[in-house]
Amino acid sequence: MPLRRLLPHPWRSLGVLVLWLLLNNSLHPGHIVLGAAIGCVLPLVTARFWPSTAAIRRPWRVVAFTAMVIFDVIVANLRVARAVLGPVSRLRPGFARVPLDLTTDVGITVLAQTITLTPGTLSADLSPDRRTLIVHYLDEPDAESVVAAIKSRYERPLKEIFG
Template identity: 55%
Template sequence: MSSRLLPHPLLTPALAGVWLLLNNSLHPGHIILGILLGWLIPLFTLRFWPETVTIHRPLLLLRFTLVVLHDIVLANLVVARRILGRPEKLRPTLVEVPLDLRGDLAISLLANTICLTPGTVSARLSGDRRTLLVHALDAADAAVVRAQIKARYEAPLKEVFEPC
């Protein structure tokens, strides 16, 4: 029953939060309107959200978010140093990363994370969704990049979204 009235329990608070941020106020009227919008929009756009998302380990997701934020700051410093250094010394490499993740959201989150973290940009998902092509700005060894992506970003995402 709750799934009919509230098809996406996570979308409702997220939309309400965005509404409050957009209005930049915590007025009770805005809170009520935000919750109303957060409830109505998922109901009317049900057909566009084929996948229901369940978060199995919220604390791990929080820890993953903190790790990613830390890595974003680190990534910026690393990339800034590479840009200011001599361009001839860069060793750009294309790396293929085999994926264990299956869900749409999990794969998109992984690809986004890869783009935001040190020296890597995800370039293409293969047709069978089994490998992700990643471009590394400065990598001596492709295996190191692959192992780091798998251990640091893919493993927590897999536990959060698709434990088995």
């Protein structure tokens, strides 16, 4: 299978091509040829640096999840704005420990990123055994509600996506 030989990682190659076209901001045929060439070579050269990859089980859930995160980012900013502009002495910050059901590296990474970008919480540390995520919250009544909200709103859909 020569095509398989030439393109062992078709999705990475496609990603490089799209990145190249975006960087040059053009759909000129020359750029497409050059981007395709780089897309063939780069994944081969850098294959050793890639950590474990994860299969996405339900692509459509990714779209829904992304839309939800974008909406939450806007909510997060309004809440940060209120916390920053209001009196500081009324804030109730603290740490919460979130037990993880996700096991894959990619899943945990995406969850940590989502937590940081969404309202009131910031992922601060992952325990060495990868079973607990330490989260800092800016203004919440107690830690249990933060943990419950993260698990139901973000971890469950991610579990469905990455398994």
